[in-house]
Structure formats: C-alpha cells, structure tokens
Amino acid sequence: xSIASKTPLTAGTTRLISLSNAMPWAFAALFLLCLPFVxxxxxxxxxxxxxxxxxxxxxxxxxxxxxxGMLSFGHAVYMGLGGFFAMHVMNMVEDGxxxxxxxxxxxxxxxxxxxxxxxxxxxxxxxxxxxxxxxLGVGELIxxxxxxxxxxxxxxxxxxxxxxxxxxxxxxxxxxxxxxYYLTVVWLLVAALLxxxxxxxxxxxxxxxxxxxxxxxxxxxxxxxxxxxxxxxxSGFFAGVAGSLFAINFEILTEENLNLATSGSILxxxxxxxxxxxxxxxxxxxxxxxxxxxxxxHTELWALYLGILFVACVMFFPSGFAGLIAMHRRxxxxxxxxxLIKPYLKVAVPAITSVLSLAAILEILFHKRHGYGxxxxxxxxxxxFDSGAYQAVGLAGIIAAISLFLxxxxxxxxxxxxxxxxxAEDRV
Amino acid sequence: MALFLVNVxxxxxxxxxxxMLCSGLTLIFxxxxxxxxxxxxxxxxxxxxxxQISLVTGFWAGLLIAPLIVGVIGALIERYGxxxxxxxxxxxxxxxxxxxxxxxxxxxxxxWGKSQLPFSEPAALDFAAFAIAGNAFPAxxxxxxxxxxxxxxxxxxxxxxxxxxxxxxxxxxxxxxxQNLGHNVPLVFMCVxxxxxxxxGLAGVIAGPVLGVFPGMALQLGSIVFVTIVIGGLGSLWGxxxxxxxxxxxxxxxxxxxxxAEQVLTxxxxxxxxxxxDHPLQDLWTLTLPQLGPILPYLLMIIVLVLRPQGLMGNREx
Numbered sequence: 001x002s003i004a005s006k007t008p009l010t011a012g013t014t015r016l017i018s019l020s021n022a023m024p025w026a027f028a029a030l031f032l033l034c035l036p037f038v039x040x041x042x043x044x045x046x047x048x049x050x051x052x053x054x055x056x057x058x059x060x061x062x063x064x065x066x067x068x069g070m071l072s073f074g075h076a077v078y079m080g081l082g083g084f085f086a087m088h089v090m091n092m093v094e095d096g097x098x099x100x101x102x103x104x105x106x107x108x109x110x111x112x113x114x115x116x117x118x119x120x121x122x123x124x125x126x127x128x129x130x131x132x133x134x135x136l137g138v139g140e141l142i143x144x145x146x147x148x149x150x151x152x153x154x155x156x157x158x159x160x161x162x163x164x165x166x167x168x169x170x171x172x173x174x175x176x177x178x179x180x181y182y183l184t185v186v187w188l189l190v191a192a193l194l195x196x197x198x199x200x201x202x203x204x205x206x207x208x209x210x211x212x213x214x215x216x217x218x219x220x221x222x223x224x225x226x227x228x229x230x231x232x233x234x235s236g237f238f239a240g241v242a243g244s245l246f247a248i249n250f251e252i253l254t255e256e257n258l259n260l261a262t263s264g265s266i267l268x269x270x271x272x273x274x275x276x277x278x279x280x281x282x283x284x285x286x287x288x289x290x291x292x293x294x295x296x297x298h299t300e301l302w303a304l305y306l307g308i309l310f311v312a313c314v315m316f317f318p319s320g321f322a323g324l325i326a327m328h329r330r331x332x333x334x335x336x337x338x339x340l341i342k343p344y345l346k347v348a349v350p351a352i353t354s355v356l357s358l359a360a361i362l363e364i365l366f367h368k369r370h371g372y373g374x375x376x377x378x379x380x381x382x383x384x385f386d387s388g389a390y391q392a393v394g395l396a397g398i399i400a401a402i403s404l405f406l407x408x409x410x411x412x413x414x415x416x417x418x419x420x421x422x423x424a425e426d427r428v
Numbered sequence: 429m430a431l432f433l434v435n436v437x438x439x440x441x442x443x444x445x446x447x448m449l450c451s452g453l454t455l456i457f458x459x460x461x462x463x464x465x466x467x468x469x470x471x472x473x474x475x476x477x478x479x480q481i482s483l484v485t486g487f488w489a490g491l492l493i494a495p496l497i498v499g500v501i502g503a504l505i506e507r508y509g510x511x512x513x514x515x516x517x518x519x520x521x522x523x524x525x526x527x528x529x530x531x532x533x534x535x536x537x538x539x540w541g542k543s544q545l546p547f548s549e550p551a552a553l554d555f556a557a558f559a560i561a562g563n564a565f566p567a568x569x570x571x572x573x574x575x576x577x578x579x580x581x582x583x584x585x586x587x588x589x590x591x592x593x594x595x596x597x598x599x600x601x602x603x604x605x606x607q608n609l610g611h612n613v614p615l616v617f618m619c620v621x622x623x624x625x626x627x628x629g630l631a632g633v634i635a636g637p638v639l640g641v642f643p644g645m646a647l648q649l650g651s652i653v654f655v656t657i658v659i660g661g662l663g664s665l666w667g668x669x670x671x672x673x674x675x676x677x678x679x680x681x682x683x684x685x686x687x688x689a690e691q692v693l694t695x696x697x698x699x700x701x702x703x704x705x706d707h708p709l710q711d712l713w714t715l716t717l718p719q720l721g722p723i724l725p726y727l728l729m730i731i732v733l734v735l736r737p738q739g740l741m742g743n744r745e746x
Contacts, residue, residue, distance in 0.1 A: 071519045073526075122734050128518055129463055133658045134733060140651045141726035148719050149711050260651065264526065271523060304538055307531040314524045315509060318516050362538070370541055 025193060032185045036178055045177040051289040052188040053245045058269045058281030059195050060238035065267070066275035067199055068231040069211030070124070071132045073263055074139025075239060077119075080258025081142070082112035082240025084153060086247045087161045094165040101166045101174055105187050105244040112240020116233045124228035127214065136260070143259040158254030161247065174248075184245050191241050196278060198234055207231045268310050274320025283321045301366060305359070336421035343414045350406035356381070357400035364393050430561030435684045436677070441569050443676025444576035448631035449653045450660070450668040451583060452624030458600050458663035459620055461518055462510070465525035467628055468650030469532035474498045474629025475636035475645065476536055479547040487550035495629040502625025506618050529646065537643045549637040572634050579627060580669075596620060655729045661742020670740060675725050682721030689715035
C-alpha cells in the first residue's frame with residue numbers, strides 16, 4: 001500500500017531531508033501563503049481554513065489507518081476533546097491566564113495525547129476488527145457523556161469562546177479572518193511536516209512493519225502493542241491540534257465535533273484520498289471540503305453522491321485518488337504519458353455527460369418526491385422545467401444511456417493504450 | 429414488585445429484538461470474519477419496506493414480504509460487493525460495509541424523507557394481552573416475543589440438527605475441506621448473508637411500530653448491536669443471546685427507575701452544596717439513572733474488554 005523505501009536497510013541512517021524532499025514543502029508553503037491574495041472573500045477564507053483543519057485531522061487519522069493499519073471509528077474523540085480543552089483554556093486566557101493564541105494548539109494537542117495514552121492503553125492490544133470495535137464503543141461513550149457532563153461540554157448548545165482576548169503577538173490580535181488563516185496555515189505546515197518526519201523515523205517504519213505482519217515484527221523484537229500505542233498517542237496529539245485549530249477558527253464546539261458522524265467522515269476523507277500515501281489524506285480533505293461546501297450549496301443530495309463515491313472507491317479503486325495518480329508514475333518514467341492523453345480526452349466527454357445526467361435523474365426524482373412548497377418548477381443546469389413531467393426524466397435517462405454506451409465503447413481503447421503505455425518495448 | 433415484573437418483560441422484549449440482529453451478525457462474522465457494519469441498515473430497510481407494503485396490503489403481508497426483499501438485497505450485496513472487496517482483506521471489507529451503511533441511510537432519506545413515518549401495529553394486536561397489577565402488557569409485545577423465540581428455535585434446529593446446518597458449521601471452521609468435499613462454499617456464504625440480513629429485516633418490521641420508523645433508526649441501534657456481540661464474544665451465538673438479554677434489561681431498568689445521584693450521595697453521607705448551579709460538581713449531583721442508561725452498554729463493553737478481551741463466551745481473541 002505505501003511507498004516503500006528504496007533502501008529499507010539504510011532507512012533512518014541517511015539524512016532525513018534531502019533537497020529534493022524539501023522542495024515540495026517549500027512550494028506548498030509558498031502556495032499557501034499566496035492563496036489569500038487570490039481568494040479574498042471571507043467565505044473563501046473560511047472554506048480554506050476548514051480545509052486546512054480537515055487536512056491536519058485526516059493526516060493524523062492516516063497515522064492510524066494508513067501507516068499503522070488501525071481502523072478507527074472514533075477518531076473524532078481526540079479532535080473533539082483537544083478542541084474542548086483548548087476552548088476552556090481560551091476562556092481562561094480571557095480571565096487573565098497568559099498564553100498567546102498561536103500556542104493554543106500545543107495545549108489542545110497535549111490533551112489529545114493524554115486521552116490517546118489512556119484509551120490506547122487498552123485499545124491497541126489488537127489491531128483489525130477488535131480495535132475498530134473498541135474505538136467505536138469509546139467514541140459512542142464519550143459522545144453520550146458530552147450530553148450528560150454539561151459543565152465541561154456545555155450540553156446541546158456546546159461551549160464558545162473569544163480568540164481575541166489573549167496577548168497580542170507582534171501586534172496581531174487575530175481579529176480578521178486573514179490573520180486566522182495565516183495562523184492555521186503555519187500550524188498546518190508544522191503539523192504536516194512533523195507527521196511526515198514521524199513516518200520517516202525508525203518508529204514510523206516499525207509501525208509499517210507491524211501493519212504488514214505483526215507476528216514477524218514481534219519476532220524481530222518489537223512489541224506490536226507498544227508500537228501501535230506510540231503511533232496512537234502521536235495521532236491523538238495531532239488530532240488535538242486540529243481540534244484546537246477548529247476552536248480558534250469557529251470559536252464554538254458542540255457534541256457534533258466528537259460524535260460518530262464526524263469520525264466516519266474522516267475515515268471517508270482519508271480513504272477517498274488514498275490511505276496508502278502521505279498526500280492521500282490531503283487530496284481527500286480538499287475534495288471532501290469542496291464537495292461539502294460548493295456542492296452542498298447547489299444540492300441537498302451531496303451526501304448521497306459522497307456515499308456513492310465512497311462505496312465506488314472501496315470497490316473499484318481502493319488506493320484512492322492518490323493511488324490513481326500514482327498509477328501514472330510508470331508511464332511517466334517511460335515517457336509514454338502522451339499515449340494516454342487522447343483516449344482520456346475521448347472518454348472524458350461521455351463520462352462527464354453520463355455522471356451529470358445520472359445526477360439529473362436523481363435530482364428530478366428527489367424534487368418530484370419532496371418538492372418545496374408543492375411546486376414542480378425546477379431549475380437544473382440553468383434550465384427551468386416541470387419536474388413532474390415524465391419527459392424530463394425520460395430525456396435525462398436517454399442522455400445517460402447514450403453516454404454510458406459511448407463510455408463502454410471507448411473503454412477497450414483505454415485499456416489498450418494503458419497496456420502499451422506501461423511497456424517500454426512497445427514504444428517503437 | 430409488579431413494576432419489576434413489567435420491566436423484566438419489557439427488557440426481555442428489547443433483548444430478544446437485539447438478539448435477532450446479533451445472531452445474524454455473529455453468524456456472518458464467524459463465517460467470513462467480517463463485521464457487517466451495515467447490519468442495522470438492513471434492519472432499517474426492513475421497517476421501511478414493510479411500511480411501504482403495509483400501505484397497499486396491510487401489516488401481515490409486509491411482515492412476510494419485506495424480510496424476503498431485504499434478504500435478497502443482502503445476498504446480492506454479498507455476491508457483487510463484498511466478495512469483490514474480500515480479496516483486499518478484512519479492513520477494506522469493514523470499510524465497505526461502513527460505506528454501505530452511509531449509502532443506505534442516504535438512499536432511505538432520498539425515497540422517504542427525513543421525518544418519522546406513521547407505521548403502527550396491526551389492529552388485530554392492538555389490545556392488552558394481560559395486566560400485572562394494573563400495568564397493561566400489550567398483545568403486540570407478546571407477538572414480538574413469540575416471533576423472536578420462534579426464529580431463535582428454528583435457527584437452533586437448522587444449525588444443529590439438519591444437514592444444511594452441519595454444512596454451515598463445517599464451512600465455518602474448515603471452508604477449504606468442505607469445498608473439497610463438493611459443497612459450494614461461496615453459495616453457502618451468500619445464503620448465510622442473505623438469511624442474516626433477512627432476520628435483521630424481520631426485526632425491523634416487528635420493531636418498527638414500537639421504536640419508530642425514521643432515518644436514524646439504524647444508527648440508534650447499530651452501535652448497540654456491535655457492543656452486544658463484542659460483550660458476548662465475537663462469533664459466539666450463545667454469547668450473543670446472553671449479552672442481548674443483559675443489555676435489554678440494563679437499558680430497561682435504567683430508564684424505569686428514577687434514582688438520582690443526589691439520593692445516593694446523601695445516603696452515603698455527603699451534603700448537597702447550597703448553590704448547586706455554580707458548583708463544579710453540579711453534573712454529578714444532578715445525574716439520574718435514566719440519563720446514564722444510554723452509556724451503560726458502552727461502559728460494560730469497556731469493562732468486559734479490559735477484564736476478559738475475548739468477551740463473555742468467546743473463546744478466541746480476534
């Protein structure tokens with residue numbers, strides 16, 4: 001699943017960061033710092049902040065799923081608890097405690113670490129199904145507690161705070177969305193870099209070994225439980241960091257931040273992006289946030305589309321988007337990528353048409369069943385029509401059938417092009 | 429005492445209902461090693477299908493047809509979904525069933541909307557079967573007990589006394605040997621999956637009128653079902669029965685007796701602080717047993733896992 005080190009025996013003995021490794025990070029930093037000059041609106045900044053938080057959270061989740069082989073259904077607990085503690089500390093700052101806001105995520109992270117340490121002490125004994133079940137049980141337990149312990153969790157309305165009450169940092173009080181964006185982005189870069197470096201350390205490598213074959217790792221002399229526990233604690237820390245960033249951005253935390261739905265969606269984000277790759281969760285978080293915010297504006301059915309995408313991903317491309325991109329490394333190395341461009345363009349038009357028309361069928365049926373205010377007038381892709389009329393569904397159905405047929409016609413050509421792109425000798 | 433008896437019966441109904449879900453889940457688990465996260469979603473589908481059918485033909489046809497449809501859907505999902513994912517390993521399988529649960533919930537909302545549906549018990553069973561010191565016990569609950577017991581006994585008979593049951597049990601432990609003896613093991617797996625989901629569907633049909641038919645019903649019961657089979661021991665049918673009954677009674681008694689923490693703490697000898705609303709321990713003092721009810725199964729699970737990781741009656745740890 002993961003990108004194997006080319007020289008496993010010397011891993012950890014060579015320098016951690018070479019220049020070629022550092023370049024993507026420098027580009028990412030530059031890119032993130034320039035983004036606010038392109039997208040200046042407040043809503044765009046909010047989406048970008050949310051994206052950054054989801055990336056940190058998904059990367060921390062992938063320390064479990066992708067690097068440690070632990071499937072967790074309760075990871076939101078550590079993000080939520082970290083966030084709740086950060087919010088309480090933020091309120092203490094308001095009452096006179098001295099702590100500049102940029103250091104708040106450390107506090108939240110430490111609380112995430114403490115809880116991961118405690119819960120990990122019994123949940124990391126086994127991987128696989130048992131670990132998944134315990135994580136689910138603990139997740140439900142904490143989510144149920146949050147309604148009972150009102151002093152700490154604030155009951156149904158949650159707890160809120162004010163980030164601007166701390167001591168100013170170089171004159172900044174984090175009043176504007178932009179200042180918060182830079183704070184979030186710096187933390188995103190720091191956290192992502194630390195998590196990347198963790199995966200390169202000997203303990204990160206052993207976590208991979210335990211994931212792949214726990215018995216063999218035991219025979220080599222590593223306690224599988226301790227290895228998992230350490231990964232789990234590190235993951236809890238970064239989840240807590242993500243929770244604190246959430247607290248800083250939105251200034252409110254509720255039960256929703258630690259319930260099963262949030263834990264499930266981070267699994268979805270990580271898996272869609274590609275759990276086997278370090279960049280996978282980043283891609284997943286970007287795609288998910290865009291779907292949630294942009295698609296969510298246009299249709300009520302976005303969660304259904306997301307569910308379909310997720311199930312399709314598990315069935316047909318289990319290494320996620322990152323895996324799909326990584327598949328093209330071999331054609332690229334052979335210099336055969338140009339062979340694929342034509343068939344890809346050929347399939348793109350009917351494929352996009354079929355997706356849009358299938359979505360149109362769902363939208364029309366949904367509108368017909370749950371029409372708002374009893375009216376059947378509907379706007380879709382800039383066309384206004386009567387959703388009750390059978391012509392609308394029929395037309396969408398015919399377009400879908402034709403485009404799907406065209407896709408099936410192009411598929412053999414793609415397969416052929418793919419085969420020849422992956423073979424050096426075919427390049428005559 | 430009378431109230432106690434009523435609660436014992438109520439808890440028994442809840443426990444048996446849980447068991448109808450857990451038995452299918454635990455059979456599927458011991459066969460394929462995969463925990464079907466979407467099991468409670470089939471329970472929800474059963475309730476929704478029965479509602480839709482009952483609009484046309486009444487309750488009884490729904491009771492028969494809905495579980496069949498659910499079972500067929502389950503078998504098809506095993507054949508064309510799960511078997512495909514199987515080659516990637518157990519964790520992707522679990523993720524697949526999790527995705528399925530999400531998808532089924534969204535699909536149900538697509539067709540039936542987000543609000544609760546008016547699905548009620550049949551008029552033929554809408555009377556009090558008997559009364560215990562003035563507390564009426566509805567005939568519908570007697571019917572629920574009868575259906576659940578009937579299913580359990582049939583399952584027990586099939587699994588232990590018939591040839592099909594022998595094949596299933598053998599396929600659980602030695603799938604390759606059974607395959608070599610000429611049995612179609614993948615077909616057996618598909619049928620067990622279908623029957624397990626059909627049982628979940630049946631549980632949904634009979635629970636629908638009591639617990640309500642709404643899109644959250646799978647989530648509400650889903651985690652409890654997992655907790656139950658973990659407590660009982662993964663793969664153990666008897667463990668699932670014992671754990672279901674324990675959890676059924678635990679939840680019923682917790683909601684029935686309004687014991688507050690204040691009574692307990694005062695009885696031990698603490699005094700209640702005057703200004704309770706500003707006190708840091710206010711939640712401890714205002715805590716009641718019905719509030720604690722929903723978290724008791726999870727607490728029990730953690731205690732069992734720490735003290736006895738294989739579960740009450742399980743004999744293997746993973």
